[in-house]
Amino acid sequence: MADYRIGVVGIPGKWSTEVLADAVEAATGYRLVIDMDSVSLDLERRRLLFGDSDLCRLDALIVKKISARYSPNTLDRLELLRVAEAAGVRVFSRAENMLRLIDRLSCTVTLRNAGIPMPATRVTENIAAAVSAVQAFGSAVFKPLYSTKARGMCVIDAGDDVAQIEHAIGTFHADNPMMYIQQKLDLPGRDLGMVFLGGEYLGSYARVSGDEAWNTTIHSGGRYAPHEPDDSVIDLARRAQVPFGMDFTTVDVAETRDGPIVFEVSAFGGFRGAKEGIGIDAAQLYTQYVLNELKD
Numbered sequence: 001m002a003d004y005r006i007g008v009v010g011i012p013g014k015w016s017t018e019v020l021a022d023a024v025e026a027a028t029g030y031r032l033v034i035d036m037d038s039v040s041l042d043l044e045r046r047r048l049l050f051g052d053s054d055l056c057r058l059d060a061l062i063v064k065k066i067s068a069r070y071s072p073n074t075l076d077r078l079e080l081l082r083v084a085e086a087a088g089v090r091v092f093s094r095a096e097n098m099l100r101l102i103d104r105l106s107c108t109v110t111l112r113n114a115g116i117p118m119p120a121t122r123v124t125e126n127i128a129a130a131v132s133a134v135q136a137f138g139s140a141v142f143k144p145l146y147s148t149k150a151r152g153m154c155v156i157d158a159g160d161d162v163a164q165i166e167h168a169i170g171t172f173h174a175d176n177p178m179m180y181i182q183q184k185l186d187l188p189g190r191d192l193g194m195v196f197l198g199g200e201y202l203g204s205y206a207r208v209s210g211d212e213a214w215n216t217t218i219h220s221g222g223r224y225a226p227h228e229p230d231d232s233v234i235d236l237a238r239r240a241q242v243p244f245g246m247d248f249t250t251v252d253v254a255e256t257r258d259g260p261i262v263f264e265v266s267a268f269g270g271f272r273g274a275k276e277g278i279g280i281d282a283a284q285l286y287t288q289y290v291l292n293e294l295k296d
Contacts, residue, residue: 002027002028002291002294003028004028004030004059004060004291004294005028005030005032005057005058005059005060006024006028006030006032006058006059006060006061006062006290007032007033007034007050007053007055007058007060007061007062008020008021008024008031008032008033008034008061008062008064009034009036009061009062009063009064009065009066009081010033010034010035010063010064010065011035011065011068012033012035014065015271015272016064016065016271016272016283017033017064017065018033019271019283020062020064020271020283020286020287021033022283023281023283023284023286023287024062024287024290026287027287027288027291028291032050032053032058034050034053034055034061035050036066036067036077036080037067038050038051039055039077039080041080041083043083046083046086046087048080048081048083048084048087055084055089056083056084056087056088056089057087058084058089059089059090059294060089060090060091060092060290060294061081061084061089061090061091061092062092062286062287062290063081063091063092063093063095063098063268064268064271065268066078066098066102066267066268069146069147069148069151070102070146070147070148071146072146074102074146075099075102075103078095078098078099078102079095079099081095082095082096090290090293090294092247092248092286092290092293093245093246093247093248093249093267094245094247097244097245097246098246098267098268100244101244101246101249101264101265101266101267102146102267103145103146104143104144104145104146104147104180104264105123105145105178105180107264107265108121108123108180108264110243110244111240111243111262111264111265113243114239114240114242114243116236116239116240116262117236117259117260117261117262118261118262118263119182119183119185119261119263120137120182120183121180121181121182121183122181123178123179123180123181124178124179124181125173125177125178125179127166127169127170127173130142130169130173130179130181131162131165131166131169133181134156134157134158134165134169134181135158135165137158137181137183137184138157138158138183138184139155139156139157139158139183139184140155140156140157140158140181140182140183140184141153141154141155141181141182141183141184142154142155142156142169142172142176142179142180142181143180143181143182144175144176144180145176145178145180152175152176154168154172155184156168156169156172185254185256185261186256186257187254187256188255189208189209190206190207190208190209190225190227191206191207191252191253191254191263192204192205192206192207192227192229192233192237192252192253192254192255193205193206193207193250193251193252193270193273193274193277194229194233194234194237194250194251194252194253195249195250195269195270195273195274195278195280195282196237196238196241196246196248196249196250196251196269197247197248197282197285197286197289198247198248198289199238199241199242201234201237201238202274202280202282202285203274203278203280204227204228204229204234204237204277204278205224205225205226205227205270205273205274205276205277205278206224206225206226206227206277207222207223207224207225207273208222208223208224208225209222224272224273224276224277225277226277226278227277229253229255229260232260233253233255233260236253236260236262237251237253237262240253240262240265241265244265246265246267246269247286247289247290247293248268248269248282248286248289249265249266249267249268249269250265250266250269250270250273250274251264251265251266252264252265252266269282270282271283
């Protein structure tokens with residue numbers, strides 16, 4: 001066994017967190033699952049405390065999940081990990097890199113600045129501008145800036161009268177002052193999760209939508225299936241993840257009639273999709289990757 005003390009940041013009891021902790025324990029003999037809501041920062045003594053453990057004394061931290069749901073508070077939790085990094089702890093992926101992926105707007109701006117094709121998108125705090133976006137798109141998906149698995153998203157159609165559109169937008173706007181509005185595309189009932197480890201492509205799985213759902217998330221009744229994209233799609237996903245410098249990530253891609261587009265790059269990547277969709281043991285591969293990085 002490797003003589004390393006590696007903590008796993010995640011949600012105790014959740015499958016992906018526990019299988020990663022299992023893989024780390026099998027490789028090192030050490031197991032520590034860290035729930036960030038129980039972590040305290042002592043800046044005076046430069047300690048990051050979880051129970052009796054000072055995370056600043058570990059060799060590495062692997063972040064599988066920073067919180068059950070994304071919110072601005074998630075960014076604060078990542079800031080705490082920067083203290084561990086400053087103390088010499090290797091954090092996978094680096095906290096600064098994950099910070100740019102938690103906020104959907106930050107991720108989108110980075111992708112578009114890199115020339116990555118995405119659905120037509122408008123971002124505004126103005127309800128009149130949002131109404132214009134819906135009318136221009138025909139059908140629009142309104143997305144919270146902080147969310148996963150399509151939580152909090154809604155579809156607003158231009159077929160409704162203006163009063164109905166304004167009411168639906170106003171309801172969304174009440175919880176989301178900065179509105180992220182994306183054209184709803186005619187997709188083939190699936191999108192892809194394309195898995196990368198250390199920038200290297202591992203494989204792809206499809207998320208196939210349920211009968212009634214407009215999105216493909218497992219949370220909404222979707223299922224995983226194997227998929228073999230062509231080289232141009234793989235190349236697009238590879239280019240999409242490069243600006244973020246992630247150690248492990250999944251790029252969400254859809255194949256449209258006008259060519260492939262990217263929805264987002266994940267801050268943490270999908271272990272279950274990799275396992276059920278393409279038979280990849282991402283936890284074991286990620287653990288070995290971390291061990292190799294620590295040896296170098």
